[in-house]
Amino acid sequence: MAKQIVNRVANSVLKTIDLEELYPLGTRVAFDIAPWLQEGIILREKDFREAVSGHPWEQYKNQYVSIHCATDAIIPAWAFMLVSTKLIPHAKKTVIGSQQTLETILFTEVLNTLDVSQYQDSPIIIKGCANKPIPAAAYGMLISKLQPIAKSIMYGEACSFVPLYKN
Numbered sequence: 178m179a180k181q182i183v184n185r186v187a188n189s190v191l192k193t194i195d196l197e198e199l200y201p202l203g204t205r206v207a208f209d210i211a212p213w214l215q216e217g218i219i220l221r222e223k224d225f226r227e228a229v230s231g232h233p234w235e236q237y238k239n240q241y242v243s244i245h246c247a248t249d250a251i252i253p254a255w256a257f258m259l260v261s262t263k264l265i266p267h268a269k270k271t272v273i274g275s276q277q278t279l280e281t282i283l284f285t286e287v288l289n290t291l292d293v294s295q296y297q298d299s300p301i302i303i304k305g306c307a308n309k310p311i312p313a314a315a316y317g318m319l320i321s322k323l324q325p326i327a328k329s330i331m332y333g334e335a336c337s338f339v340p341l342y343k344n
Contacts, residue, residue, distance in 0.1 A: 191335055192296055194319065195304040196311045199291070201283045203269055204240045207276050210260060211247045218250040225256060234263045242268045243279040277312060284315035293322050300329045302338055 331338035
């Protein structure tokens with residue numbers, strides 16, 4: 178008589194959290210203001226304001242936009258803020274900073290609203306190997322939310338994980 182194959186992972190009490198499933202859907206755009214600077218480093222207010230007012234902002238409709246300067250120019254804060262005022266009516270979200278900053282802020286918003294009550298007193302695996310750009314900070318935020326309530330926290334896959342915390 179052949180032995181029956183039992184999927185012990187499927188039958189376990191382990192709960193898996195995959196941050197990739199929480200990834201906010203939508204197009205990400207990095208908006209660089211460097212082309213609007215003279216020689217990529219000098220901001221001339223009149224020219225900059227003209228470039229901002231003549232730009233087709235509607236092309237960023239429902240997109241996540243990070244506003245940055247790709248050169249080492251010293252840019253006054255108002256320049257980034259001015260660009261933000263034009264993007265806000267169109268974009269889903271605007272952030273002054275890098276794409277990484279944008280992803281971190283998006284995950285902060287997602288994780289702040291995540292209901293973790295279902296993980297109370299449970300062993301939890303935080304899934305690794307994402308195909309989407311999950312910022313490292315998101316893992317830290319998730320641990321901060323889970324540690325006070327979890328029985329244990331692991332990272333990886335059920336078949337091979339790294340233990341992180343045990344209550």
